[in-house]
Amino acid sequence: xxxxxxxxxxxxxxxxxxxxxxxxxxxxxxxxxxxxxxxxxxxxxxxxxxxxxxxxxxxxxxxxxxxxxxxxxxxxxxxxxxxxxxxxxxxxxxxxxxxxxxxxxxxxxxxxxxxxxxxxxxxxxxxxxxxxxxxxxxxxxxxxxxxxxxxxxxxxxxxxxxxxxxxxxxxxxxxxxxxxxxxxxxxxxxxxxxxxxxxxxxxxxxxxxxxxxxxxxxxxxxxxxxxxxxx
Numbered sequence: 001x002x003x004x005x006x007x008x009x010x011x012x013x014x015x016x017x018x019x020x021x022x023x024x025x026x027x028x029x030x031x032x033x034x035x036x037x038x039x040x041x042x043x044x045x046x047x048x049x050x051x052x053x054x055x056x057x058x059x060x061x062x063x064x065x066x067x068x069x070x071x072x073x074x075x076x077x078x079x080x081x082x083x084x085x086x087x088x089x090x091x092x093x094x095x096x097x098x099x100x101x102x103x104x105x106x107x108x109x110x111x112x113x114x115x116x117x118x119x120x121x122x123x124x125x126x127x128x129x130x131x132x133x134x135x136x137x138x139x140x141x142x143x144x145x146x147x148x149x150x151x152x153x154x155x156x157x158x159x160x161x162x163x164x165x166x167x168x169x170x171x172x173x174x175x176x177x178x179x180x181x182x183x184x185x186x187x188x189x190x191x192x193x194x195x196x197x198x199x200x201x202x203x204x205x206x207x208x209x210x211x212x213x214x215x216x217x218x219x220x221x222x223x224x225x226x227x228x229x230x231x
Contacts, residue, residue, distance in 0.1 A: 002186050003057055005215045005229040012052045019048035026074055029115050034107045036069060042221045046192055047075040049225050050160065054079030057186040059086050059157035063150060065128040065173050066163030066192075067092035069101060070108025076160070077112065077120040089150060091124045091163065093131065093142040124150075129172040133164045147173060151180025162192040170203035178207075178230060187230040195224025204228075 023038055026047065030036035038044055054062065054076050062076055067090045080086040094105040101107070105123065112121045126143035133139075150156075159177040164170060174189070181187045193200045195218065204226055208214050211230065219225040 002184075005188070005217060005227060008053065008056050008227075009217055011056055012049065015052055015055075016048070018055070019044075019051060022051045022075060022078055023047065025078060026071060029074065029111050030069075030071070032114060033110050034069060034101075036071065038071070042196075042223045043071070045219060045221045046223070046225055047071060049219055049227070050190060051075040051079045053158065053188060053190060053227070054086070055082065057158060057188055058083050059188070060182075060185065061086060061154065061156035062088045062158045062160065063147070063156045063177060063180065064088060064090040064160040064162070065092075065147065065177065066090075066161075067094075067105050067108050067123065068098060069104045070111055072160065072162065072192075073108060073121055074111060074115065074117065077115075077117040080120045081117060087120055087122060089122045089124055089156075091126060091128045091146045091150075093127050093137070093140055094125050095137045095140050098137050128163050129169065129176060132166045132169040136165060145176075147176045147180075151176060155180055155182035155185070157182055157185035158188045158190070160190045160192075165193060165197050165200055167199040167203050170200050171207055174203065174207040181230060189226075189228040189230070191226040191228070193223045194218060194226035195220070196222060 073090045126146040128147040131139040161173045213231040215229045217227045
């Protein structure tokens with residue numbers, strides 16, 4: 001029987017202690033590679049939700065847009081390893097610098113390798129759809145439509161959207177990402193910055209309006225996390 005989003009919310013409220021241990025593991029992992037701070041409450045909340053959702057829904061395959069230094073990828077991978085099931089594909093154009101961090105995805109690759117999570121994580125270099133978010137990153141030359149390519153090859157159980165933060169970029173991630181969700185799985189979507197970036201919220205609201213029975217919960221934080229389950 002497919003687990004429901006409403007039940008996950010109840011579970012997540014009683015399982016915060018699991019997040020504490022996971023965050024300590026992340027801090028220890030990054031201390032060997034890059035000075036990563038996990039003091040920000042929004043980041044801690046987002047990583048915790050990703051970890052608990054992966055533990056709870058036990059996805060066979062997770063697809064993520066946006067990697068940066070890999071803290072979200074690592075939180076998912078730790079849960080996958082604990083589940084003894086599943087793999088993460090994470091898509092990023094891998095710019096030479098992002099938010100002042102040089103070669104951020106190289107940091108993610110090193111941490112994943114050091115923590116022996118290479119079996120759980122596959123890095124895909126390119127744009128999930130089109131290069132649109134020029135206000136946030138340098139739009140380097142990379143393959144386009146990685147999201148569509150994957151959804152044409154395989155299905156997955158959970159989609160994490162935290163890449164392009166323009167209205168069109170986020171909307172395309174939802175359209176093409178959701179098309180690959182396995183109809184027999186939990187069909188979970190996790191979207192970061194739903195409350196913090198208006199373009200993201202507009203994209204989510206426009207996309208979800210077409211589904212009369214879609215279930216949605218918003219985790220309150222400074223940036224906001226939208227959780228959705230497709231029927």
